Amino acid sequence: MKPSLNIMAPGVHTTVQGAKRIGYQDVGVPGSGPLDPVSFRLANALVGNAGDTAAFELLVQGPTCEVLADAVRVALVGCEAGLEVRSERARVVPAGQSVRLARGEVFRIGPLGDSACAYLAIEGGLDVEPVLGSVSTYVRGAIGGFEGRRLQKGDVVPLRSSGPEVRAESALSRALDLGLEQPVRVVLGPQADYFTDEAVKTFLSSVYTVSPQSDRMGFRLDGPHLAHAKGYNIISDGVMPGSIQVPGSGQPIVLMADHQTTGGYPKIATVVSADLPLVGRRRPGRTIRFAAIEVEEAERLRAAQEAALKREMDALGFMARAAQALR
Amino acid sequence: MASARFLPSGDTAVVVEFGDRIDHDLNAQVLRLAALVRAQRIPGVVETLPTFRSLLVHYDPLATDSAGVRAAIEGLLHSSRVAAAPTRMWRIPACYDSSHAPDLEDVAKRTGLDVDEIIRLHSSTRFHVYMVGFSPGFPYMGDLPAALVLPRRTDPRVRVPAGSIAIATSMTAIYPVESPGGWHLIGATPVRLFAAHWTRPALLSPGDKVYFEPVAPPEFDAIRAAVAANRYEVPCEAIEA
Numbered sequence: 001m002k003p004s005l006n007i008m009a010p011g012v013h014t015t016v017q018g019a020k021r022i023g024y025q026d027v028g029v030p031g032s033g034p035l036d037p038v039s040f041r042l043a044n045a046l047v048g049n050a051g052d053t054a055a056f057e058l059l060v061q062g063p064t065c066e067v068l069a070d071a072v073r074v075a076l077v078g079c080e081a082g083l084e085v086r087s088e089r090a091r092v093v094p095a096g097q098s099v100r101l102a103r104g105e106v107f108r109i110g111p112l113g114d115s116a117c118a119y120l121a122i123e124g125g126l127d128v129e130p131v132l133g134s135v136s137t138y139v140r141g142a143i144g145g146f147e148g149r150r151l152q153k154g155d156v157v158p159l160r161s162s163g164p165e166v167r168a169e170s171a172l173s174r175a176l177d178l179g180l181e182q183p184v185r186v187v188l189g190p191q192a193d194y195f196t197d198e199a200v201k202t203f204l205s206s207v208y209t210v211s212p213q214s215d216r217m218g219f220r221l222d223g224p225h226l227a228h229a230k231g232y233n234i235i236s237d238g239v240m241p242g243s244i245q246v247p248g249s250g251q252p253i254v255l256m257a258d259h260q261t262t263g264g265y266p267k268i269a270t271v272v273s274a275d276l277p278l279v280g281r282r283r284p285g286r287t288i289r290f291a292a293i294e295v296e297e298a299e300r301l302r303a304a305q306e307a308a309l310k311r312e313m314d315a316l317g318f319m320a321r322a323a324q325a326l327r
Numbered sequence: 328m329a330s331a332r333f334l335p336s337g338d339t340a341v342v343v344e345f346g347d348r349i350d351h352d353l354n355a356q357v358l359r360l361a362a363l364v365r366a367q368r369i370p371g372v373v374e375t376l377p378t379f380r381s382l383l384v385h386y387d388p389l390a391t392d393s394a395g396v397r398a399a400i401e402g403l404l405h406s407s408r409v410a411a412a413p414t415r416m417w418r419i420p421a422c423y424d425s426s427h428a429p430d431l432e433d434v435a436k437r438t439g440l441d442v443d444e445i446i447r448l449h450s451s452t453r454f455h456v457y458m459v460g461f462s463p464g465f466p467y468m469g470d471l472p473a474a475l476v477l478p479r480r481t482d483p484r485v486r487v488p489a490g491s492i493a494i495a496t497s498m499t500a501i502y503p504v505e506s507p508g509g510w511h512l513i514g515a516t517p518v519r520l521f522a523a524h525w526t527r528p529a530l531l532s533p534g535d536k537v538y539f540e541p542v543a544p545p546e547f548d549a550i551r552a553a554v555a556a557n558r559y560e561v562p563c564e565a566i567e568a
Contacts (some may be wrong), residue, residue: 028463029528071359187338190344233381236378273338300390
């Protein structure tokens with residue numbers, strides 16, 4: 001039988017995510033992909049995968065899975081919760097390290113704790129076919145991932161690797177800083193001029209709370225009302241992950257990975273790409289403060305973040321290869 | 328070429344805006360720039376998203392930067408090159424029978440036109456696909472004859488069936504999949520607008536032209552059966568724009 005994972009309990013919203021889907025925004029298909037690409041790539045690196053290998057994204061609470069393969073190597077990144085292994089050797093494997101599990105072992109990831117999302121990577125990756133060039137799930141369009149939807153109880157998700165070798169396990173050099181208190185940096189625009197000066201000041205100086213009506217399409221925020229200067233309808237134009245729309249309610253919405261591709265509300269600002277994972281990690285009830293920077297600084301931040309991430313991933317890859325060489 | 332302004336959109340995209348209204352000429356400029364960007368393969372530019380009056384240009388900030396993308400686009404805006412692409416004109420079967428048109432009577436009341444006149448106006452207009460958005464394959468087409476221009480419904484439907492042909496403001500559209508919607512439903516088409524396994528997953532692209540061809544319910548059913556059996560192709564011809 002094909003190596004796979006039996007999903008005994010699906011968690012709240014578990015989907016397959018991988019690289020972004022590129023080239024179909026002009027026909028209404030968003031990029032999808034992980035809400036927190038940093039944790040996603042680190043999880044893959046821990047099990048020796050390329051950074052954009054198909055892995056599970058978990059929201060709020062993780063799944064319970066049974067290993068239907070000779071062995072699997074998995075790693076969880078992005079939350080404080082650990083991976084609870086239920087077998088004769090019951091144990092909890094903390095997030096941020098890899099573990100090899102044997103056939104028949106059952107593991108559970110409970111409530112994620114402080115983080116809204118986390119990533120479970122499997123050595124070799126999940127065996128799903130790309131749709132429109134990507135394995136990422138776009139649930140609203142029933143595109144990609146595992147049957148175009150979130151996982152359900154009883155799903156059997158096929159794996160690419162049949163049984164990873166025994167080797168020294170990998171761990172992050174230090175626990176991932178989720179940045180739950182950090183301000184989220186934005187570049188003002190494209191339609192900041194649709195708001196009163198007072199509203200822009202309010203936006204940049206207030207505390208907003210992530211609403212329970214948030215999902216992979218967008219995170220709705222509750223907080224001080226933002227007044228429009230020129231009405232709250234624009235001629236619909238393109239939007240993207242990080243676009244902060246403000247509809248007539250005056251309450252901002254940060255668009256996320258599964259956003260609609262076009263929108264008719266003015267956008268006061270755009271979250272910079274380096275800080276988008278900070279938004280993705282904030283669960284309902286958590287707060288967000290925004291700070292404005294220039295686009296050049298946003299580009300520097302992203303380059304620095306990428307360099308740090310590459311160093312960490314290279315180190316993990318080196319450890320995995322060294323462990324294999326020592327066998 | 329026409330004047331355009333750049334608007335910031337974070338560190339992974341820039342907006343090139345040609346104006347502030349829904350207008351064929353502005354949209355033609357957007358589509359022309361989109362075609363030029365595609366043909367030019369500007370390093371670091373990932374994809375573009377054309378809308379009514381602006382082009383969203385996505386780029387990889389690790390491969391280029393905002394200043395570089397703006398400079399490259401500035402060059403294209405001032406170039407005299409035209410990206411020659413044939414225009415496609417579609418004839419999409421449309422059933423306006425009351426069984427497929429739950430809002431037609433209401434639209435008649437609101438516009439003061441009789442149902443036959445609404446059908447005649449809608450099916451004799453050559454529509455221009457301004458953009459595709461809202462959901463995969465959803466085409467925003469215009470312009471409706473002035474007599475058919477209505478605001479959106481005050482109570483949006485939770486479920487609009489796939490294939491519904493709808494009107495609101497100066498636009499007409501087709502719902503590719505069942506979804507919520509606030510437009511007036513005046514007919515339905517049996518053809519598919521989107522399928523992820525097609526090479527080009529959306530039937531309609533920005534810049535395409537569309538006529539609706541009235542069909543009676545039996546013909547609607549016959550075409551729907553043919554579509555389900557992969558034995559139907561929507562009539563389409565290449566024309567001069």
